[in-house]
């Protein structure tokens with residue numbers, strides 16, 4: 001069967017990356033987590049003092065964009081590509097609540113988006129790719145052969161993110177995580193440039209009541225009918 005492009009979009013913590021990794025491993029495709037790229041730019045901005053919870057020097061971040069180099073390196077121990085910022089593996093640093101609290105404001109900046117979208121399109125030009133994010137089916141790969149839009153109830157999503165952070169030993173409260181998921185959804189759907197919307201030709205999957213395996217089988221069937 002021919003190699004295709006699979007675009008997975010949806011709200012925060014809908015399990016996009018879990019599904020995308022499963023698919024990529026099964027199909028022998030490359031997986032790209034575009035959220036990690038926005039998080040890495042945010043981490044860079046935080047390290048340099050360009051953004052805090054109540055301050056954002058957009059101009060300086062925009063001027064620094066040429067000095068931000070991102071790449072992924074496949075780690076066989078974890079089975080996916082980990083993100084590197086200017087040569088440093090920042091896979092763990094970008095998953096904190098602090099980065100989550102700032103990332104959606106960074107992702108609103110058009111200059112940030114166009115830089116990352118260009119790199120994403122370059123990574124996907126040979127097809128055989130599964131990419132997850134917010135604008136993959138609408139902006140990055142509008143011609144993707146298969147587009148999935150994932151959703152789940154707010155409580156389900158907040159619970160998942162909470163469990164994930166706790167399992168990594170982070171001290172967070174459920175309320176804090178719920179608030180962050182809600183805030184990111186709001187900013188991501190209301191921003192001017194590339195807001196989160198379901199592409200017209202995307203297939204919506206609500207996995208509030210599906211387990212991982214059921215969801216995977218459902219999407220594999222879709223892949224079989226497309227490729």
Ligand code: C5P
Pocket residue numbers: 012013034035036038039103104105107132133134135136184185188
């Ligand atoms: O996927 P993840 O939740 O890690 O993404 C973090 C944030 O990055 C999102 O809340 C969103 O603001 C931004 N993002 C985006 N476009 C993408 C991927 C992520 O704006 N394609």
